[in-house]
Structure formats: structure tokens, C-alpha cells
Amino acid sequence: MNKISLFFLIQIGLVALLSNAMGQSNPYTVTVNISGRIDTTEKNTRDIYYLFKNYLESRPDSLYDNPYWNNKEKRERQSGNPAIFYTPLYEYNISPKRIFNTWKPFILSIEKLELNKYKIRVALIKDEAEPDKILTILNLNAIRDNGNWVLENTFHDIVKSWESVNYKYINYVYPKSHSFNQILAQKSIDFCDSIKKVLDIKLNDTFSFYLSDNPDEMGLLFGYEFYYLNYTTGLTTKWLNQIFSAKGNEFYPHEFMHIILKGIGNDSRNYLIEEGLACFLGEFNTPRYKSRISKLSKDYLVNKPTYDLESLVLNKAENNGYQSAYPTGSIIAEIIYESRGYSGIIELCKADTRKSEDILRIIYKITGLNKKGLVKKFREKLILYGS
Structure with a gap:
């Protein structure tokens, strides 16, 4: 099969019909498009293309001994994900299958850097006609590890x-x-x-x-x-x-x-509490700190739908261009500090808030406030920062 024929097969998503070059069985398929400048008739280039495709289809979000990544970085990064680029993708809290079906990988180039080392440049692109079509342009290396091609940061x-x-x-x-x-x-x-x-x-x-x-x-x-x-x-x-x-x-x-x-309490904190503590203890009274809460104040005080305290704590508030968890968590930390001082902050740090549903109950316990009292305090804080 010549280069042009293979290119068009990939472009229309029929690459799944081709034999898997590395002999692995994957639980789902990802269409990986390529630039016409990539010569897939060259064996190393073709093998590296399949390496990247197989990696995307191997549940790269899961923490296990992924065969498509190099052993040195798997050891270096201990029990975490060896792929540095994947860490921010966890923020989306969706499967890699869905991510790479929404933001389709388009390999821009596979270039040789040295013997047994190539650089892969990949754009993640949306098909829809939207202003933000490109999620990122990603750089990865492909290297030889014990005779096999594997990926490297x-x-x-x-x-x-x-x-x-x-x-x-x-x-x-x-x-x-x-x-x-x-x-x-x-x-x-x-x-x-x-x-x-x-x-x-x-x-x-x-x-x-x-x-x-x-x-x-x-x-x-x-x-x-x-x-x-x-x-x-x-x-x-x-x-x-x-x-x-x-x-x-x-x-x-x-x-x-x-x-x-x-x-x-390292592993027991909810994202909202973790970021709220980092903001309150690390940024209190700075312009950045005040600006975040001011944005939330504008949405909350006009009774915007989903901008009530419970929805904010459960991360159900409609996205309005900023992360509401930061100012929400900041105000919660402020209220607890004003109620109990650092002993209250320590209790919040140690509390198991992994489940969002438990956060309000824990705040009631630390502060002694009931639901009505906490909502009142929360609103007063937003009025103060919004003025």
C-alpha cells in the first residue's frame, strides 16, 4: 500500500480495519489522522504511528504498567501516570475514549532526532466549527526500550x-x-x-x-x-x-x-476544600484572591440559577468562565477561621471531604452553624467582596 492510499484510509477512519502493528487488543478504538507530510511507507514511522494509536487506546488514564511507555519514566513517576501531558486531562473527569473522540488526534509530524529517537507532534482538534478548535499541540518522543518503540515525555x-x-x-x-x-x-x-x-x-x-x-x-x-x-x-x-x-x-x-x-489529611480532601485552603492560606487579601470572589459574588447575588451554596459545593453550578470551586472554598475557609481560628482550619484539613455530599455536614459540625446560618454567612461574605 502506498503512502497516499494509507493516508486516505486513515483520514476517513478506516484504519481500524488494518492489522494492529503491535499485536495488542484494545478495548476501544481512536481515529488518529495524519498529515500528508508523514511517510508511512517508512517502517519506523509506521511503527511509531501505531505506537501512539495503541497508547491512546490503552486506557492512558489508568495507573498500571502501560506497555507503550518507557520503563525509566514509569519508575521515576512512581505510582502516578508516567505521561506528564495526561495530568491536566484528569480535570475533565471523562474517559479517554470520549476525550479523543471529541478532540481528535491529528499527527502533524514524526521526525527523527537521533538514532532510535523520534519526535511526535500531535494536535488535538475538534471537528465542529467552534472558535476553540485546538485543545493543544502535544510533543512526545518515541524511543527504543529493550528493542521496542515506547513513548517518552x-x-x-x-x-x-x-x-x-x-x-x-x-x-x-x-x-x-x-x-x-x-x-x-x-x-x-x-x-x-x-x-x-x-x-x-x-x-x-x-x-x-x-x-x-x-x-x-x-x-x-x-x-x-x-x-x-x-x-x-x-x-x-x-x-x-x-x-x-x-x-x-x-x-x-x-x-x-x-x-x-x-x-x-493528604488523601481525604475534596478539590473544593483543597483549593479553598490554598487560596485562603496562601493568597488571602491579595488582588487575585479578591477578584475570584468578586466574580462569584456577581453570579450569586443576582440569584443566577445553580448559584446557590449547595450547588456550588456539589460542583453543579453552571460554568461562567471561572472555576467556582476556588472562591467557594475560600469563603468556607474564611467562615471556619472566623468561627474557630486555626483549630477549625486544622479540623477541616483533617476531615474526610472526598464526597462532595459530606462537605456541608462537616462545615456545620466545625462551625456550629445550621444550614440557614451558613447560607447567611456565605451571602454576607459575597456582599462584602462584591461591594
Whole structure:
């Protein structure tokens, strides 16, 4: 079969009729389109195409010994997902089958970098005529591992040329263009120590802080050549003790909080409570903190449908361009602090809030408020921040 014939078979989704080059049986199929510049008559290129396709069909969201990923990174990333790019996809809380049927993979290029190493560039694209058609452009490597082609993050290709400084228990890693600021590094240590003291946390783990100047530069660390998926200025990989920052400096208290909170009820917190605590303890009274709550205030105080306290806590509020969990969790933390001080915050940290349905009951218990009283306090806070 020549290159052009194979290209059109793939384009119309008939590639599933072709034999699976790696002999694996997968539970669902993903249509992977390719650019006409890719020569699929070349054996390595064809094998790498099937490697990527098989990987997408192998439940890449699941934590197991995935045969399509290299062993070194599976060891490095411990019990977590070895694919750095997949971490933000968990935010969608939907299956990979649905993700890759909605945002269809289009391989832009498969280029040889060196013997036994190729770079794959993939766009995730929607078919529908929408303003945001591209979710991301993803960079991955394909390398030989024990004679087989397997996938690899591009992370180490980037950071191997970066500088690093161990400052007490923080390992800062940053581009050569950055000038390390020891004053801000010490400010970071002082902040972490002060929070651990008031929360009575003895844990003193070392952690890495990858410092970038902007979100696009940070996105490259995740493999995103075009960074739209989960576009943010900060991200923490708790199980690896890693912080990624796009703020261009050494101080990021919100992300520090995610590492610190590992020392107190680490696996039992709901996303809303985790982010609310990080905002309240790491950003209280800053313009960013106030801005988030002001946005929620505008929706809540006009009685917008689904913007009641219960819906917000259950994550059922209609999306209005911001993550309502952050300001909702922030106000909850404020109310608890004003009611019980740091002892109340510690109790919230330790409470099992994994089920959203349990959060309000736990808040009632900590504060002594009933439903009517909590709703009243919540509304008063929003009026204050909205004025």
C-alpha cells in the first residue's frame, strides 16, 4: 500500500480495519489522522504511528504498567501516570475514549532526532466549527526500550539545560536566562515554615520548584507546544513533590500550600476544600484572591440559577468562565477561621471531604452553624467582596 492510499484510509477512519502493528487488543478504538507530510511507507514511522494509536487506546488514564511507555519514566513517576501531558486531562473527569473522540488526534509530524529517537507532534482538534478548535499541540518522543518503540515525555530534553539551586528544602530549577533571587527564596521558606507551625505540621519534605517566565514556557514542560488545555500559571504534582510556576519568580504561596497540606489529611480532601485552603492560606487579601470572589459574588447575588451554596459545593453550578470551586472554598475557609481560628482550619484539613455530599455536614459540625446560618454567612461574605 502506498503512502497516499494509507493516508486516505486513515483520514476517513478506516484504519481500524488494518492489522494492529503491535499485536495488542484494545478495548476501544481512536481515529488518529495524519498529515500528508508523514511517510508511512517508512517502517519506523509506521511503527511509531501505531505506537501512539495503541497508547491512546490503552486506557492512558489508568495507573498500571502501560506497555507503550518507557520503563525509566514509569519508575521515576512512581505510582502516578508516567505521561506528564495526561495530568491536566484528569480535570475533565471523562474517559479517554470520549476525550479523543471529541478532540481528535491529528499527527502533524514524526521526525527523527537521533538514532532510535523520534519526535511526535500531535494536535488535538475538534471537528465542529467552534472558535476553540485546538485543545493543544502535544510533543512526545518515541524511543527504543529493550528493542521496542515506547513513548517518552519531552520534559528531560528541556530541563537538562536548565540551572538548579538547592535552597534549604526547595530545589529550584529554572532557565539559564533567569537570575536566581535569594531574597524571594528565603521568603518562600519563611512562608512555608510559618504555615507549618500554625497547622502543627511536622513534615519537612524537600520539593522541586520548576520556574518559568510565562504559561507557554511552562506548558512546554508538560509537552504542550500550544498551551490551551488547563491553561494556568501554577500546577503541583503532589505525589512527586513538584511545583510548576509560570510567574517568573521564586515565591508562589498558593502552590506551596498544596505541598504543605500533604502533611495533614493528604488523601481525604475534596478539590473544593483543597483549593479553598490554598487560596485562603496562601493568597488571602491579595488582588487575585479578591477578584475570584468578586466574580462569584456577581453570579450569586443576582440569584443566577445553580448559584446557590449547595450547588456550588456539589460542583453543579453552571460554568461562567471561572472555576467556582476556588472562591467557594475560600469563603468556607474564611467562615471556619472566623468561627474557630486555626483549630477549625486544622479540623477541616483533617476531615474526610472526598464526597462532595459530606462537605456541608462537616462545615456545620466545625462551625456550629445550621444550614440557614451558613447560607447567611456565605451571602454576607459575597456582599462584602462584591461591594
